[in-house]
Amino acid sequence: MTTPWHYKSAMEIRNAVRNRAVTATEITEHHLDRIAEVDGRVDAFTQIWRDEALAQAAAVDEKARQGRELGPLAGVPVGLKELLATRSGKTTCASKILENYRSPYDATVVRKLAAADAVFLGKVNMDEFAMGSSTERSTIKTTKNPWNLKCVPGGSSGGSAAAVTAGECAVSLGSDTGGSIRQPACLCGCVGIKPTYGRVSRYGLVAFASSLDQIGPLTRTVEDAALTLNTLCGRDPMDATSADLPVPDFTKALTGDIKGLRVGLPREYFTDALGAEMREKVEAAVDVLRRGGAEIVSVSFPHAQYAIAVYYIICTAEASANLARFDGVRYGFRHPAAKSVEEMYVLTKSEGFGPEVRRRILLGTYVLSSGYYDAYYLKAQKVRRLIKRDFDEAFEKCDVIAGPTSPIPSFEFGSKTDNPMEMYLADIYTISVNLATLPGISIPCGLTASGLPAGLQMMARPFDEETLLRAAHCHERMSGITLGPPPIA
């Protein structure tokens, strides 16, 4: 049986569109039909841009008719996370405070994808302001895991992961502050890559924690991740933190050869905190790399245990500063009962932000406040340096670090929402990558006995996405692991 278009890779779709085997319009209509068929159960999409998507696709087809060269993502259907600024539709961040916000400009990544002839189907769900690990914090809807509709898709890019997994789009964009691309990719069984901080412009990404946030793609194959990164990466004059470095052709890095590659296994990642089934899958995945000719070496991260504490101090501090701009004056919700300016601020923020966002603003304000700055914020920045040094030392012994993405597979709705600390621990293996500004990828490495995906995470030196993708691609080819369509089909 041939694979339906909605489970074909972005590479296959763009090749077919470029070869005129199919039109971008046919691909777009097929995916819109697919969304109509399954999204009532998965609830990944928050906005569907039917007319605009068809117009975009028609423009791609017209370009083809004129004999002009089509872009590298010709006709590829894309879903965009709700926090990416787009002139089309709304940019809500899944928050009441921005529920009617319309951006006057497109994020740089959106402009780049459009220039590459991708087609935007609409926007996908997330935790409010990207604060969460389950997408249960969205004020719009509850996205389900396509492998088990009673379970969470992970977060905060849960909509991005569920939409790709359910065959609603071939590529989606997410953002990763402490694991928000890799953890949902793991829980939904797709590929998710967080590029090095600075690789991709953050212009038009509504900021959560500016020194940690990074945009990246979620895809069904490693090759698709490489293909999409080719378009996303590069210096942007609109973002002073984007790196002025050449962008390699990442698809060329996928040689299928990892002979001699040194893969580091952090001792601290394989403790009792890692669930038995996840451990078994990850160890089997590492064996695949060994069989491919990689040399497995042991590395140590003596400060790994401090990563979550450091992360929640830094990200809440930055969030409290970033979210101070939502004051009800220039954009967003304003409380109608406010009679004074002071009351306008207080009522707007108190009713506009949800409970997790308010909790993080309070924590951030606390750790930055007089008397606590040195004890928490400054201390965290110093330990962040120690965590970074652990990675620098590890990368003297290895080229890639491998380990689990998440300590546990997807969990049922509501099982962790009452305990913030327990939810924060879901990101235990992903957070250090953001603190150390490294690239990281999560790829599927099997299903648990209860039919939920497990993920292998790999990390590389800053700006060495090529090695990361080469190792991930090799695992994908050698392991023969194809999770196949999830049971929502």
Next chain:
Amino acid sequence: MSKITRQDVEYVAGLAQLRLDDATKGRLVREMGDILAYMDQLNELDTEHVEPMMHAMEMTNVFRQDVPGESLPRGEALMNAPMHDGEYFMVPRILEGDTA
């Protein structure tokens, strides 16, 4: 040091311009206390001689020529404002009296 009181929560809420009901304050005393106690484990580490990592990458000041450039058209800048008069953002009156 992680012992957080109701007064602490109220003080921080004031700084953050958030209004909390009584039940929420009680819950936050417990939750923030737990989270800050977890963060206190950083005190196990001697960091006296460690340079803080204040930025994700090498930061340099960003300068540009002081020449006027294109900016957001006024209409687009105002289009999301909850209240405006076509020229300015409007907020509740901050001065007493009849004059505008």
